Amino acid sequence: MHPLERLINLVALLLEARRPLTFEDIRRLMPAYQQGDSASAKRMFERDKDTLRDIGIPLETEATDAWEVDQGYRIPKDRYYLPEVAFTPDEVWALFVAAHAPGQSGEAEQAFQKLSTGTETNVLAAMAERTAAPGVDPSGPHLGAIADALARRRAVRFRYRPAQGKSGPREVDPYALVFRSGNWYLVGLDRARKDVRSFRLSRASGPVRESGDASAPPEGFDAASLLEAGPWGLGRPALTARMAFSSKVAWWAIPSAPGAIVRRTRKDGWVEADIPASDNESFVSWVLSFGADARLTGPRSIRDQVLARLTVLSREADPAEAVAVSDADHTEHA
Amino acid sequence: MPRAATRPGARAADRLRRLLVVVPYVVRHPGARLDELARLFDVGERELVEDLNMLFVSGLPPYSPGDLIDVQIEEGRVWIGMADYFARPVRLTRSEALALYLKGKALLGAPGLSEAPALTSALRKIEGGLGEDTLASLAGRVEVGAGGHVARSLALVRLAVERRERLEIEYYTAARDELTTRRVDPEHVFSALGNWYVVAWDHLAEVERMFRVDRMRSVRETGETFAPRGLEGAGRPLYSRSERDVVVRLLLRPAARWVAEYYEVERIVRRDDGEIEVTLPAKDLQWIAKLVLRLGGEATVIAPPGLAELVAEEARRTLALYPSAVRR
Numbered sequence: 009m010h011p012l013e014r015l016i017n018l019v020a021l022l023l024e025a026r027r028p029l030t031f032e033d034i035r036r037l038m039p040a041y042q043q044g045d046s047a048s049a050k051r052m053f054e055r056d057k058d059t060l061r062d063i064g065i066p067l068e069t070e071a072t073d074a075w076e077v078d079q080g081y082r083i084p085k086d087r088y089y090l091p092e093v094a095f096t097p098d099e100v101w102a103l104f105v106a107a108h109a110p111g112q113s114g115e116a117e118q119a120f121q122k123l124s125t126g127t128e129t130n131v132l133a134a135m136a137e138r139t140a141a142p143g144v145d146p147s148g149p150h151l152g153a154i155a156d157a158l159a160r161r162r163a164v165r166f167r168y169r170p171a172q173g174k175s176g177p178r179e180v181d182p183y184a185l186v187f188r189s190g191n192w193y194l195v196g197l198d199r200a201r202k203d204v205r206s207f208r209l210s211r212a213s214g215p216v217r218e219s220g221d222a223s224a225p226p227e228g229f230d231a232a233s234l235l236e237a238g239p240w241g242l243g244r245p246a247l248t249a250r251m252a253f254s255s256k257v258a259w260w261a262i263p264s265a266p267g268a269i270v271r272r273t274r275k276d277g278w279v280e281a282d283i284p285a286s287d288n289e290s291f292v293s294w295v296l297s298f299g300a301d302a303r304l305t306g307p308r309s310i311r312d313q314v315l316a317r318l319t320v321l322s323r324e325a326d327p328a329e330a331v332a333v334s335d336a337d338h339t340e341h342a
Numbered sequence: 343m344p345r346a347a348t349r350p351g352a353r354a355a356d357r358l359r360r361l362l363v364v365v366p367y368v369v370r371h372p373g374a375r376l377d378e379l380a381r382l383f384d385v386g387e388r389e390l391v392e393d394l395n396m397l398f399v400s401g402l403p404p405y406s407p408g409d410l411i412d413v414q415i416e417e418g419r420v421w422i423g424m425a426d427y428f429a430r431p432v433r434l435t436r437s438e439a440l441a442l443y444l445k446g447k448a449l450l451g452a453p454g455l456s457e458a459p460a461l462t463s464a465l466r467k468i469e470g471g472l473g474e475d476t477l478a479s480l481a482g483r484v485e486v487g488a489g490g491h492v493a494r495s496l497a498l499v500r501l502a503v504e505r506r507e508r509l510e511i512e513y514y515t516a517a518r519d520e521l522t523t524r525r526v527d528p529e530h531v532f533s534a535l536g537n538w539y540v541v542a543w544d545h546l547a548e549v550e551r552m553f554r555v556d557r558m559r560s561v562r563e564t565g566e567t568f569a570p571r572g573l574e575g576a577g578r579p580l581y582s583r584s585e586r587d588v589v590v591r592l593l594l595r596p597a598a599r600w601v602a603e604y605y606e607v608e609r610i611v612r613r614d615d616g617e618i619e620v621t622l623p624a625k626d627l628q629w630i631a632k633l634v635l636r637l638g639g640e641a642t643v644i645a646p647p648g649l650a651e652l653v654a655e656e657a658r659r660t661l662a663l664y665p666s667a668v669r670r
């Protein structure tokens with residue numbers, strides 16, 4: 009008998025069984041296990057059991073008598089069947105795009121196939137024709153293991169190479185996974201440093217090992233707050249800055265600031281806009297990054313910082329040239 | 343059968359895994375076409391028929407004709423009956439669920455994807471809908487930052503990649519601070535560092551190039567199609583070294599240290615005073631000058647000669663936008 013046939017029959021039998029079946033029951037019911045002696049049939053059964061568990065079938069073992077001498081097997085329906093989750097055609101397509109994004113796709117693809125068995129044929133057929141799915145592959149080899157540990161509340165150990173400094177071991181209680189600017193970060197308690205730290209997964213190396221139960225995040229822990237842009241972003245908005253951008257950069261600079269509102273386009277082509285700004289260095293730095301293609305009118309606190317920075321920078325090459333900045337005047341127009 | 347007989351364990355497991363999805367699909371879509379099934383489940387038609395034939399002889403004890411799964415294959419279509427217990431697929435394993443969920447989350451991290459709202463709601467359904475031990479414990483523990491620049495032309499570019507259509511783009515090159523119009527044959531779209539990139543053949547320079555989608559000021563269809571040249575897609579380095587590269591050395595004070603993390607730097611030297619010296623290659627100095635400018639005095643140029651002056655010049659030009667603020 010073909011092993012595939014035997015495996016299908018075994019799944020069907022254990023799924024439909026009303027009570028746990030012992031190996032002897034199974035052997036009596038399935039001719040596949042009647043060939044040869046009992047010991048070799050039992051070995052074959054053990055291998056089959058492992059195969060089913062490997063592919064994620066919840067095969068359970070239960071005692072079938074009060075003295076727990078005999079073991080019975082069954083596949084509980086409520087743990088076997090995929091719960092019904094109804095997706096709209098748009099959602100199915102979105103999942104298809106995700107499953108086919110670059111990177112390891114085997115398991116994501118299997119997940120997609122299971123989730124889409126209820127989808128209209130024509131919807132799926134139209135998808136299969138469209139192959140060019142864009143995406144990202146920031147996962148690296150450790151994402152799966154760390155996400156799994158996070159889901160099961162287990163601590164992890166791995167080697168880590170910080171941006172500066174030497175590679176070394178880390179033991180972390182995972183609190184969250186955060187994806188930012190194309191990288192996955194693990195945020196959690198660094199046990200040796202007794203502090204919440206974030207680790208860029210692409211800097212982890214070696215195997216990820218589990219190391220016991222993880223502690224719970226502290227009261228009020230908020231993974232989303234860790235997403236605040238770093239110095240390379242605009243920072244958390246606290247006030248509104250009035251700015252103007254040259255026509256060369258306005259079309260991409262303004263949409264890149266979440267919540268920006270275009271006010272008007274001037275005759276010279278410059279575009280005026282209100283930009284949600286942080287009240288710290290991040291925003292000053294963002295304004296400076298456009299050089300002579302952006303001008304900030306207010307608020308004055310930020311404008312003063314921008315001017316102070318520019319003054320220092322303009323002296324860099326020739327310290328002898330003195331440039332004085334007056335903070336008294338903010339009425340001029342560029 | 344002969345092929346499977348050589349390595350029964352592993353192959354049979356793969357085939358079983360596939361059948362436990364194909365069967366529910368066919369049960370729900372009676373008369374599904376073989377060629378469609380083959381494409382959907384990424385399997386050869388012959389192999390699929392072999393697997394389905396295995397079902398003919400499977401079922402429940404005592405395996406009399408009335409107990410066996412009923413499979414009909416006629417004129418390229420399939421019907422399956424007597425298999426109510428396989429009418430629904432098996433649950434996702436946690437690692438399957440995680441693989442799809444995390445890929446979806448990462449995709450949301452590059453803004454501008456037209457599918458983002460549908461993807462967000464689909465992932466929410468997966469989070470809560472797959473049962474307690476699959477993903478439920480991850481709710482609120484996986485967050486995505488919507489940083490990066492919004493790529494308005496993304497949908498158009500993706501369509502062109504799919505249909506192999508030549509595009510005319512107006513492109514802003516930040517490195518040289520210039521806007522050019524060029525015809526490109528886009529072959530791949532992918533995202534990295536929170537931005538969308540296109541790998542394309544550039545007809546202006548007659549070379550293969552990478553373009554950032556958010557730096558395309560306009561995208562116009564040309565009505566022409568192209569034959570793909572087999573350019574490399576996602577996973578390629580974002581920066582490729584060339585002979586023309588200038589070696590830039592910067593001294594970064596603590597507030598500017600993020601540069602070492604964010605850009606591909608070649609060498610980092612840590613100094614006793616807490617400052618770090620980084621070496622990074624650059625094709626054009628224009629963008630490095632802007633970078634130093636944005637660091638607002640937290641970085642000092644060590645090399646190449648001339649860069650410091652470039653920075654100071656840009657600073658003076660910028661200051662000139664605030665005429666009454668400057669008294670000489």
